[in-house]
Amino acid sequence: MLELKNYSLNYGDTKILEDISFSLDKGKVLGIVGPSGVGKTSLIRGIVGVYKGSYGDAFLNGKEVYDNPEIKRRIAFVPDEHSSFYLITLKEIINYYKIIYPDFNEDKFYKINRLFKIPLNKRFLQLSKGMKMRVNLMLAFSLECEVLVLDEPTSGLDPILKENVLKIIMNEVYGKEKSVIISSHNLGELERVCDDIMILNDGKLEYYNSLENIKKNIxxxxxxxxxxxxxxxxxxxxxxxxxxxxxxxxxxxxxxxxxxxxxxxxxxxxxxxxxxLSLEEIFIHRLGGKCDYEEIFE
Structure with missing residues (x-):
C-alpha cells in the first residue's frame, strides 16, 4: 500500500502543499487533477521521494520513501520532462537501466517499442517531445515495479499512441495488480482508467472519492x-x-x-x-466558480 500522511511542503515562507493524506491499494488507479500551478507536480515528486516534506511523509508498505533507495526501486516514475539522458542513445539507456534495476525487463521494452517505434541508435536529445515521453513510459513499464507514478503521461502523443498507453496502463493494473498514480489535464482519459480521483486546489486536497461514488453522488x-x-x-x-x-x-x-x-x-x-456529468464537467463546476464576464469585457 502507498500512503501519504499529513504531507506538507514549503518553499521558504511559501506553502506549496498543505496537510495531504491518502492511501492507494494494489490494483488501483488514482487520478490527480487540478488547475495549473496548484502543486500537482510537487505532490507527485513528494510521493516518489524526490522532495522531502516539510511535514508528514510518503510510505510504501509502511516504509518511508524519501532517502530510501530500496523502496524507490519499487516505484517507477515518469516525469513530465526528462533531461537526464540527453547525450546518450536509447541502447545505452537500456544498458544503464539493466545495471541499476535487476528486474528490468528488456524483452518487454522491445515489445512495447514495436508500438512506439523509437530508433534505438538515436541520442535522447534528437528525439521529439512525444518520442521522449514514449521512451520514459517504456522504461517505466519495463521496470516491473509495484507502483507507477505518471506525470502527464500522454502529453505530446497522438490519439493512437494515447490509446496504446491507456491499454498498457490497464494491463499493468488489472493483469499484474500494480498501483498507478496519474496526474493529467486530460480528464476524459482519467475517467476511462481511474478508480479514485483527487482534486487538488491551492495546494490543498479539495476533494477525494472513488469515481464510482463521484458518478453516483455528483x-x-x-x-x-x-x-x-x-x-x-x-x-x-x-x-x-x-x-x-x-x-x-x-x-x-x-x-x-x-x-x-x-x-x-x-x-x-x-x-x-x-x-x-462527465469528470470534466464535474471538475469545471467544482472549481470553476462564477465569473461576471460582462464586468470583465465591458
Whole structure:
C-alpha cells in the first residue's frame, strides 16, 4: 500500500502543499487533477521521494520513501520532462537501466517499442517531445515495479499512441495488480482508467472519492416549481452551483441522495430531471466558480 500522511511542503515562507493524506491499494488507479500551478507536480515528486516534506511523509508498505533507495526501486516514475539522458542513445539507456534495476525487463521494452517505434541508435536529445515521453513510459513499464507514478503521461502523443498507453496502463493494473498514480489535464482519459480521483486546489486536497461514488453522488438536476421559489430558498447542503432561467433551476450537487430529493420535493416541483456529468464537467463546476464576464469585457 502507498500512503501519504499529513504531507506538507514549503518553499521558504511559501506553502506549496498543505496537510495531504491518502492511501492507494494494489490494483488501483488514482487520478490527480487540478488547475495549473496548484502543486500537482510537487505532490507527485513528494510521493516518489524526490522532495522531502516539510511535514508528514510518503510510505510504501509502511516504509518511508524519501532517502530510501530500496523502496524507490519499487516505484517507477515518469516525469513530465526528462533531461537526464540527453547525450546518450536509447541502447545505452537500456544498458544503464539493466545495471541499476535487476528486474528490468528488456524483452518487454522491445515489445512495447514495436508500438512506439523509437530508433534505438538515436541520442535522447534528437528525439521529439512525444518520442521522449514514449521512451520514459517504456522504461517505466519495463521496470516491473509495484507502483507507477505518471506525470502527464500522454502529453505530446497522438490519439493512437494515447490509446496504446491507456491499454498498457490497464494491463499493468488489472493483469499484474500494480498501483498507478496519474496526474493529467486530460480528464476524459482519467475517467476511462481511474478508480479514485483527487482534486487538488491551492495546494490543498479539495476533494477525494472513488469515481464510482463521484458518478453516483455528483449530479446536475434541472427542476421547475409550481410556486415562487428563489435561489436563497434552495439552501440545501451539498449544492455547489445553482443557476436559474425563468422557472427552471439548474443545480449541481455532490449529495444527490434521498434526503436531497426529499428537501427539493418540499417545494412541489413540476418536474425534476437527473443528468449525469462527465469528470470534466464535474471538475469545471467544482472549481470553476462564477465569473461576471460582462464586468470583465465591458
Amino acid at each position: 449530479k446536475k438536476i434541472q427542476v421547475a416549481f409550481d410556486m415562487p421559489v428563489y435561489e436563497e430558498d434552495l439552501n440545501i447542503e451539498g449544492i455547489f452551483s445553482i443557476s436559474q432561467v425563468g422557472r427552471v433551476f439548474t443545480i449541481i450537487t455532490e449529495n444527490y441522495n434521498d434526503d436531497f430529493k426529499e428537501k427539493l420535493n418540499r417545494f412541489k416541483p413540476l418536474f425534476m430531471e437527473e443528468i449525469d
